[in-house]
Amino acid sequence: MRFLHPWYLVGLVILPVYLYLKYGKNFWGKIGEGSVLVSDMRLFGKRVFWSGWYDWLLDGLVMVGLFFGIIALARPIGGQTTTQDNLYGIDIVLVIDVSETMLFVDEIPSFLVRRSLYGETVYEDPTGKLLEYNRLESAKKVIQSYIDKQSQNRLGVVLFGTYAYTLTPLTFDLDMVRRLVEGIQFRPENNRTAIGMGVATAINRLSSSRAKSKVIILLTDGMNNAGLVEPKTSARLAQERGIRIYTIGFGNPEAVLQPVDRSGRLYVLRSGETIDEALLSWMAESTGGKYYRAYDRQALEKIYDDIDRLEKSRITIQRKIFWRENFWPFAFIFWLSLMFWMGIQIVMIRLP
Incomplete structure (x- = not known):
């Protein structure tokens, strides 16, 4: 009170x-001293x-x-417990690659069984635990931790592979966003990489935003090979609308474990996928953002923490109580x- x-x-x-x-x-x-004395109060x-x-x-x-x-x-x-935000701090759209290469594993855990199959070295995972180590699952865990720190910001999520779609629009309901990110799964028909479409969909989500600061955080492990919108075209559109793009290239460029089938039990060793770092760097710099390269989950965590620190300095929130x-x-x-x-x-x- x-x-x-x-x-x-x-x-x-x-x-x-x-x-x-x-x-x-x-x-x-x-x-x-000036009072009158009385001999008997019974009077x-x-x-x-x-x-x-x-x-x-x-x-x-x-x-x-x-x-x-x-x-x-x-x-x-x-x-009063009721508050209203008259001016949002930051509106952030997380753009996540869910193409087939996001099922690759960048490290070789010690619990895998190595054997030869049809003249090729195959790594077998009898426990099925390796699914927790692939790029998609690693990214999901890091992004969930990032979501937990965004109490003052609105978040939205866009997924892209062969096509792009909105998983959740901008919202303050971070618990819902976290649950939806946790449930992200790979779809076989969405196996390619449409970076330009993913960014364009995110820009559309931010088109009605009144926030002073609008941000897109793009996570991908491949090169653009699908979609009707070129990545540079979507980046120019973001630049015109005052939207910053942070780009993250994720994955080991040297060697990866590629699943042989959908069961996630058999893997073969392959050379790392090529990431168009020049393109991702240009998209970030042209919009006032920054390009990052992450080779594993630990590096990815540090990148999201760094982006969080950079954007927190720009928050301006007015509340009417x-x-x-x-x-x-x-x-x-x-x-x-x-x-x-x-x-x-x-x-x-x-x-x-």
């Missing part, structure tokens, strides 16, 4: 000052009882009334104390 007019609280000093002046020993002694008959409690009762009502009256004047207001008035109970107690004080005064005046 806070006070809208806190300077009225200075009036609370009146209460101890009043009590001291009336009941303090020094002041009482001075008043006693006052029935009014002896009232003479002992009358002042205390009235003073108590005065103290209570003044206290709550001053509090009411100071306008206590409660911190609705306060709840709390002075009514205090004003009511003040009024009630005043009514009792006046009532007792009237009754005592009329007593014989």
Whole structure:
């Protein structure tokens, strides 16, 4: 609870000052010097009882009334739980490659069984754990961790392979975004890489944004080989609309484990896929963003942390807070104390 007019609280000093002046020993002694001495209180008959409690009762009502009256004047207001964002901080669209190459594994774990099949060296995974190490699953875990840190920003997610589509529009419901990212799976019909379409779809998601800062974070492990929109065309469109693009090339360029079938149990060793780093770098620099290269999951985590630090410095959020008035109970107690004080005064005046 806070006070809208806190300077009225200075009036609370009146209460101890009043009590001291009336009941303090020094002041009482001075008043006693001029008082009239009476030999027998029985001269006052029935009014002896009232003479002992009358002042205390009235003073108590005065103290209570003044206290709550001053509090009411100071306008206590409660911190309302409802808030509204008048201006968003950052609108971020995560553009994620879900093509077939995202099922590749960039490291060779020790638990794999190596054997020869049809004259070729094959790595067998009898446990099925290797699926957790492929690029798509690694990216999903890193992106989920990044989502958890974006409490002040709206997030959207676009997936692309042969075609691009929106997984979720811009939203503050980060729990929903996280769950949807966790459920991302590879689709066989979406096995190519349409980088330009992915970025163009993200730009469309940001077209109605009123945020001061609009960002696209593009994650891919291949070269553009599908789609109707060229990556450079989508980058120019982002530049015109004031959208920054951060691009991330993900994957080991030396060697990767490629799954032989959809079961994810058999893998063969292949040379790493080529990433068009020149294109990704140009897309980032032309829009005011930055290009990153990640060879494994640990490097990818550091990249998303770095992007998070860069964008946090640009956040500007204005909030309108609705306060709840709390002075009514205090004003009511003040009024009630005043009514009792006046009532007792009237009754005592009329007593014989």
